[in-house]
Amino acid sequence: MFHAYLPLVPLTVAGAFAFRKRTLAYGLPVLLVLVKTLFTAPYVISLFTLASLLAAVFLARTVRAREGDSWKAILASALLGVFAYDLVVNFGVWILGGCVFSRPPMYSHTITGLAQCYVKNLPYAATHLLKEVPLAVLLAKGAHLLSRW
Numbered sequence: 834m835f836h837a838y839l840p841l842v843p844l845t846v847a848g849a850f851a852f853r854k855r856t857l858a859y860g861l862p863v864l865l866v867l868v869k870t871l872f873t874a875p876y877v878i879s880l881f882t883l884a885s886l887l888a889a890v891f892l893a894r895t896v897r898a899r900e901g902d903s904w905k906a907i908l909a910s911a912l913l914g915v916f917a918y919d920l921v922v923n924f925g926v927w928i929l930g931g932c933v934f935s936r937p938p939m940y941s942h943t944i945t946g947l948a949q950c951y952v953k954n955l956p957y958a959a960t961h962l963l964k965e966v967p968l969a970v971l972l973a974k975g976a977h978l979l980s981r982w
Contacts, residue, residue, distance in 0.1 A: 839865065839868070839869055840965060840968055840969075840972075841862070841865055841866075841869070841882070841886060841918070842886070842889060842911070842914045842915050842918050842961070842965045842969060843911070843965050843968040843969035843971075843972050843973075844861065844865060844972065845861060845862045845865065845886045845889050845890055845893075845914060846889060846893050846907070846910050846911050846914045846969040846972070846973050847969065847972035847973040847975075847976045848861035848862070848890070848976075849889070849890045849893035849894050849897065849910065849973075850893060850897060850902060850907060850910070850973040850976060850977050851973070851976035851977060851979075851980055855894075858890050858894060859887060859890050861890075862883060862886035862887055862889070862890060863883065865886065866879055866882055866883045866886065869882075876932055877925075877929055878922070878925050878926065878929060878932045880925070881921055881922050881924065881925025881926075881929075882918075882922055882925075884921050884925075885917050885918040885919075885920070885921035885922050886918065888917040888921060889910075889913070889914035889917050889918060892910060892913040892914060892917060893910035893913070893914060893973075896909050896910045896913065897910065902977045904970070904974065907969070907970050907973045907974055907977075908966070908970055910969070910973070911965070911966040911969035911970055911973070912962070912966060914965075914969065915958075915961045915962055915965050915966060915969075918961065919954060919957070919958045919961060923950050923951055923954045924947075924950075926939065926940075926950055927940050927942075927946060927947050927950040928942075930942075
C-alpha cells in the first residue's frame with residue numbers, strides 16, 4: 834500500500850528543477866503514474882493525476898525560467914504544483930462521479946456538485962500543502978545542489 838505514500842507532487846517538482854531536458858522533466862510524472870498504476874488497479878482517474886502532474890511540471894519550469902533556482906522559485910512551484918494537483922484531480926473526481934466506476938456517483942453533475950467536490954476536498958488540500966510543499970522544496974533544492982555538484 835505504499836502508493837498512498839508516493840509523493841507525486843514533490844518528486845514532480847524536484848524533477849522539473851533537476852532535469853534540464855524537457856523530455857526528462859515531463860517523463861518523470863509519466864513514470865510515476867505508471868508505477869502507481871502498476872501497484873494499484875488502473876483507474877481512469879489516473880489520467881487526471883497525470884494531467885495535473887504535467888501541469889505542475891509546466892508551472893515549475895515556467896517559474897524556474899523567470900526566477901531561477903532560488904528558494905522562492907521552488908516554494909512557488911511547490912505551491913502551484915499542489916494547487917494544480919488538487920484542482921485537476923478533483924475536477925476528474927467530479928466528472929467521473931468518483932474514483933471508481935463500480936460505485937455510484939459521489940457528486941451530481943451540476944455546479945453545486947462541483948462546488949461540493951471542492952469543498953469536501955479542503956481538508957485533504959490543507960494536508961497536501963502541509964506535507965508536500967516542504968518535501969517538494971527539500972527535494973527540489975537537494976536535486977539542484979546535487980546537479981551542481
